[in-house]
Amino acid sequence: MFGYVTRRLLTAIPTLFLIVTGAFFLIRVAPGGPFNLERPLEAKVMENLNRIYHLDKPLWEQYLYYLGNLALGDFGPSFVYRDFSVAELFASGLPVSIQIGAGALVLALVAGTLLGIASALRQNRPTDYGIVGLATLGITIPTFVIAPLLSLVFGVWLGWLPAGGWGDGAWSYKVLPIVTLALPQIAVVTRLTRGAMIEAMRSHHIRTARAYGLKPWTVVVVHALRSAILPVVSYAGPAAAALLTGSVVVETIFGIPGVGRYFVQAALNRDYTLVMGTVIVIAIFIIVFNLVVDLLYALIDPRVRLG
């Protein structure tokens, strides 16, 4: 087990290297640069800026320079958010995004699983149709519609919760963003759980469990859910990576100082180092959560062997 985890993390290093390399050159292929503003800077200023940020060197030299700094744990300065290093931006933004993302993830898994089970046990009855209908709705309505709607209803009309802002992380400010972020995920988890549960409840070993007069809880949760949860687990890994690294839409609409905004802004502004930073952070999250999924799989299903 320990050896397996070590091995997986070691293989992550070449993966990350390839991702970093690919991203580095791809963003440089895009036309324009961080200092190409609407109104062009003076040639002298431009030259100075390029020199300071090493943009006057040949590309391969810049690449090696970046790699060298990266190896020392230095993500470099942001090109657009002056006075901040990329590391500083993430240090302040990532915890915020993780709080919202983790809340949404937990909510999605709990609510989605419960709804999925309820739906599966009442297959083709009104409850099932209702839940499936809502889930379909949840998948179809985009977050940029849900977010202002929730903000309007609960923040403005009812006044129960703040309509936006972060409020230094007070819980009331987190509710609406978490719910917004969780809704589509609840819908997906519900559908996954429902499908897997229906199949599990029809399997022969569930028939055995029922034939042996076991309690409904034992039949449904101990026996059926344990095998039905596997597809949810494999979905939850990448989903967790996506949620925890922030959402542009939710963070922008609710005005939350997370890292989600950086993806888009950095790319649009050609903020080279910040783009690289976000790529690396997301890659690490995906690698780690895929590992977690594999470990969970082995934990749930004894037939899975790590190796």
Place this chain on the structure above:
Amino acid sequence: MAQAKTTEDSDLVLDIRGLVVSFATNDGEVRAVRGIDLAVRKGETVAVVGESGSGKSQTMMAAMGLLADNGRATGEVLYRGRNLLALRPKALNAVRGAKITMIFQEPMTSLDPLYTVERQLSEPLVEHGGLSWKQASARALELLELVRIPDPADKLRAYPYELSGGQRQRVMIAMALANDPDVLIADEPTTALDVTTQAQILDLIADLQKRTGVAVVFITHDLGIVRRIADRVVVMKDGEVVETGATDALFAAPREAYTRMLLDAEPAGRKDPVPESRPIVVGVQKLGVSFRIQQGFLKPPTILKAVDDVSLTVREGQTLGIVGESGSGKSTLGRALLQLLPHSGRVQFEGRDISNADKAAMRSIRRQMQLVFQDPFGSLSPRMTVGQIVTEGLLVHEPSLSRRERDLRACAALEEVSLDPSVRNRYPHEFSGGQRQRIAIARTMVLKPRLVVLDEPTSALDRTIQKQIVDLLRDLQRDHGLTYLFISHDLAVVRALADTIIVMKGGRVVEAGPAEAVFAAPADPYTRELMAAALAPVAAG
């Protein structure tokens, strides 16, 4: 074999009266069981016999409250005076799994793959017996000893996937006996097992019944088993009981035509011998197939010899029966011979060496050598019409044929397997297992092959259907001079079809020779064991 006792009603443990089971389907209500009566007395063995679709399983599923969601049961299922059909779930759960228990046809999937044997054996003990988990696992160990599993302490900690089919069925039996039940319902418990394992499981059930006095309801389509273990027989057809009586009496003098037909369903007849002068179609010398099994990182792989040093010769018009239990390598041999698996040794087809020939070279030969599979449900694409399935091979081997010509060929092939050509526009799911197997045979016949490898083509079918397929195969062979390789674990079918047989065990041929000679005087102890297990119950009567 205990005689059916004449007993008073107080001895009744399970009394089914006027049971009707119906299913709501898209085509309206389907009645699977149409008002049957069935009584089970203390300590007796009742066999419920019928073909698939006769409602024999659904009767018991209804009694146990295990019908599918769209199923509905009316009538009465009385256990000690209480109607199980009317009980609330909680009260029903106190009976099922404790006093009425069940073992199933599918030992491979009836246990939860995610929990240890210990946990699953303990569950009913904790639930019904009021034991603590600790006491339950001690009792579970005793139960495994009772059902004579080797290394019971190890098996207790094992997961189902680490056990063989026979061992899993033993675990199920242990589970069934855990709470000292009054009735054990065994739904085709040996159908999915090898013949020798089958015999062991039957002996075990009979022995445990003697020791515990449990009544056994044995659902089966295999009359050999019925004769061996049952006190009374109930024959079902289309959801109704057609005949019931003491086993000996019923076997000696069946009253109903249907019962007589079932009794007569053993594949009969022998194949006409083929003269030695016929040309050799398949010649195999020292064929071997081995698989590398990677056991983990950096560990050297172990080599499993699935087929080891097999040589054989089959002449035109002959049938070679390849007999053995699961894992004996018989299917692997068939596949290697068709060049579907890499192998060592030499394979000659009509005088040409085709050993490990490449795909391109094989393409022209493939047409001559066809394969029919065991599973008539899985081997036909559900999204193609029967006509498309039958003619698909022609698209590859005779691309120049027009659509009309292909259609004509399909009609001819379907007629040859006694199906109405009009079925070619329908889809496989509309057909029964026997009809699907006919379609699969038509698919091979349309190419006019020289050699057909039949991999357990009858084992998923009812005996009466088996007999028809055996007759069909024999007719086709006679009419077209076909050569068969018939892979089977079913000795009765092999006997009816084969000229020569080889018996395989652990990848090796343990016995080979003309079918009659091998059946009359098996030389190898393993062959004798196989024959004893498979043919004894029938021969005994």
